[in-house]
Amino acid sequence: MTNSSLRVADLHVSFGTLEVLRGVDLAVPSGSTTCVIGPSGSGKSTLLRAINQLERPSRGDVLLDEVSVVRADPDALRRRIGMVFQHFNLFAHRTVLDNLVLPLRSVLRLSKEEARERALGHLGDVGLADKAPYRPSALSGGQRQRVAIARALAMRPEVMLFDEATSALDPELVKGVLGLMAELSATGMTMVVVTHEMGFARSVADQVAFMDHGRVVEVGPPGRVFESPSSPRLRRFLDQVL
Amino acid sequence: MSDLLDTFLNWDYIAEVLPDLLKTGLVNTLVLAGFSAVLGTVLGLGLALLGLSHRRWLRWPARVYTDIFRGLPAIVTILLVGQGLAVVARPLVGTNPYPLGILALSLIASAYIGEIFRAGIQSVDKGQSEAARALGMTHTATMARVVVPQGIRRVLPALVNQFISLVKDSSLVYFLGLLVSQRELFRIGQDLAANTGNQSPLVAAGLVYLAITVPLTHLVNAVDRRLREGRPVRGGDTLDELEPARG
Numbered sequence: 418m419t420n421s422s423l424r425v426a427d428l429h430v431s432f433g434t435l436e437v438l439r440g441v442d443l444a445v446p447s448g449s450t451t452c453v454i455g456p457s458g459s460g461k462s463t464l465l466r467a468i469n470q471l472e473r474p475s476r477g478d479v480l481l482d483e484v485s486v487v488r489a490d491p492d493a494l495r496r497r498i499g500m501v502f503q504h505f506n507l508f509a510h511r512t513v514l515d516n517l518v519l520p521l522r523s524v525l526r527l528s529k530e531e532a533r534e535r536a537l538g539h540l541g542d543v544g545l546a547d548k549a550p551y552r553p554s555a556l557s558g559g560q561r562q563r564v565a566i567a568r569a570l571a572m573r574p575e576v577m578l579f580d581e582a583t584s585a586l587d588p589e590l591v592k593g594v595l596g597l598m599a600e601l602s603a604t605g606m607t608m609v610v611v612t613h614e615m616g617f618a619r620s621v622a623d624q625v626a627f628m629d630h631g632r633v634v635e636v637g638p639p640g641r642v643f644e645s646p647s648s649p650r651l652r653r654f655l656d657q658v659l
Numbered sequence: 660m661s662d663l664l665d666t667f668l669n670w671d672y673i674a675e676v677l678p679d680l681l682k683t684g685l686v687n688t689l690v691l692a693g694f695s696a697v698l699g700t701v702l703g704l705g706l707a708l709l710g711l712s713h714r715r716w717l718r719w720p721a722r723v724y725t726d727i728f729r730g731l732p733a734i735v736t737i738l739l740v741g742q743g744l745a746v747v748a749r750p751l752v753g754t755n756p757y758p759l760g761i762l763a764l765s766l767i768a769s770a771y772i773g774e775i776f777r778a779g780i781q782s783v784d785k786g787q788s789e790a791a792r793a794l795g796m797t798h799t800a801t802m803a804r805v806v807v808p809q810g811i812r813r814v815l816p817a818l819v820n821q822f823i824s825l826v827k828d829s830s831l832v833y834f835l836g837l838l839v840s841q842r843e844l845f846r847i848g849q850d851l852a853a854n855t856g857n858q859s860p861l862v863a864a865g866l867v868y869l870a871i872t873v874p875l876t877h878l879v880n881a882v883d884r885r886l887r888e889g890r891p892v893r894g895g896d897t898l899d900e901l902e903p904a905r906g
Binding site: 469471491492493495496498499500502504506507508509510519520523524565568569572 | 784786787789790791792793794795796797800804805808809812
C-alpha cells in the first residue's frame with residue numbers, strides 16, 4: 418500500500434454568498450491519522466468534500482505528496498482518495514459483493530475474477546465475507562458501514578477520508594466501526610477523520626484539528642488539544658462535548 | 660330490453676367478428692403497441708437524461724419536445740406525422756401506415772415516459788451518485804450503473820400504465836387509413852358494427868382490449884406492492900433497500 422501525505426493550503430469553498438471554508442490550512446503527514454472536530458456547521462464535512470472535489474474550492478490548494486491536485490481530473494484524483502460517508506451510501510440495488518466489484522470493474526478495469534477475488538478479500542478483512550450475496554438492506558448499520566469501508570479500501574487509496582462515519586449508527590454498533598478504523602490507522606493508512614467521537618480522537622489520532630467558522634482554529638497532538646487547549650473557542654467546545 | 664341486449668351482445672355478430680379480431684386485430688394492435696413501447700421507452704430515457712443535464716442547451720430542447728407532444732391531442736400528432744410525413748417517408752416505407760403510426764405513437768409516449776424516468780432518476784438519493792463519484796466512477800458510469808437502474812425500478816408501475824395507454828391509443832392509427840390486413844382491434848370491430856348497425860362487434864373488440872389491459876393493470880399493482888412491501892429474495896433480503904440506505 419502506498420500512502421501519501423495530504424496538505425490543504427488556504428482552502429476556500431463558498432455556496433453562493435455563504436463562505437463555508439474561509440482559508441483552511443492543514444497538513445496530514447503520510448501514514449498518520451488526523452481527527453477533525455468542531456461544532457456543527459463549522460465546515461468539517463465540506464473540508465473533506467473539497468479535498469476530493471465533491472465540492473469545488475474557490476481558492477486555495479490541495480496537495481497529495483506535495484503535488485497540487487486541486488486542478489487535477491476529479492475522477493483520477495478520487496481514485497487516489499477513499500471516502501466513507503455518514504449514511505454509508507451503499508448501492509441499494511446491488512449485492513454487498515457487487516458494491517465492491519462494480520467500482521473495481523468500472524474504475525480499475527479489473528477482470529471479473531480479479532475484482533471478485535479482491536472484493537471477497539476485503540469483505541473478509543472487515544469480517545463480512547458471508548454477507549457477500551445479500552442486499553445492503555439485509556445488513557445492520559454497522560455492517561453496512563464496514564462494507565462501505567471495505568469498498569473504499571478495495572480501491573487501494575493513498576488517503577482515506579471518513580465523514581462522521583459513526584454518527585448514523587446505533588450506539589451499540591459504533592464500537593465495531595471505530596475499532597475497524599483504529600485498526601486501519603494502525604496499519605499506517607493516511608486518514609482524515611471528521612468525528613464527534615472524542616474518545617476515538619484522543620486514543621487513535623496523531624493530531625487533532627479543531628474547526629470553527631470555516632477555519633482550523635487549533636491543531637496539535639490529542640494530548641495537548643484536549644488537555645490544554647489554547648483558544649477560548651476550543652475550550653468552550655470541549656466544555657460542551659466532554 | 661331484449662333489443663338493448665341484442666344491440667350489445669348479439670352472439671352471432673360476436674362469433675362472426677371474433678376470428679378476425681384474434682387473428683388479425685390482436686396481432687396488429689400488439690405490433691403497434693409493442694414497437695411503440697420499445698421506441699417510446701428508448702426515446703423517453705434519452706429525453707429524461709437530456710432533461711436532467713446541467714447544460715441548458717440540452718435541457719431546453721427536451722423541455723420543449725415534452726411540452727409539445729404531451730400537450731397535443733394524440734390524434735393531432737398521429738395525423739400530422741402519419742399524413743404529413745407520408746410523402747417524405749414513401750420511398751422508405753411505401754404506403755404502409757404502420758411505420759409512421761408507430762413513430763407518432765412513440766413520439767407521444769416518449770414525452771410521458773421521459774417525465775416518468777426523470778422523476779424516477781431524480782428520486783434516487785444524492786448519496787448514491789456521490790458515493791459512485793467518490794470511488795472514481797465517471798459521470799456516465801455513475802448514471803448508467805448506479806442512478807438510472809435504481810430510478811427505473813421505482814417507476815416501473817407508472818411505466819406499465821403508460822404501456823396500457825399505448826395499447827388503447829394504438830386504435831387511433833385507424834385514422835391513417837388501413838388495408839384489410841392492417842386493421843387493428845378497433846377497426847375490425849368498428850367495420851362490422853358499421854355494416855350491421857349492431858354494436859356487438861365493438862363490444863367484442865373492447866373485450867379483447869380488456870384481455871390485454873386488465874392483466875397489465877394487475878401486473879402494475881403486483882409490481883407496486885412488491886416495491887412497497889418488499890419481497891423476500893434471499894435469506895431475509897428484501898427490496899426495501901429502494902429507500903435510501905439510512906440509519
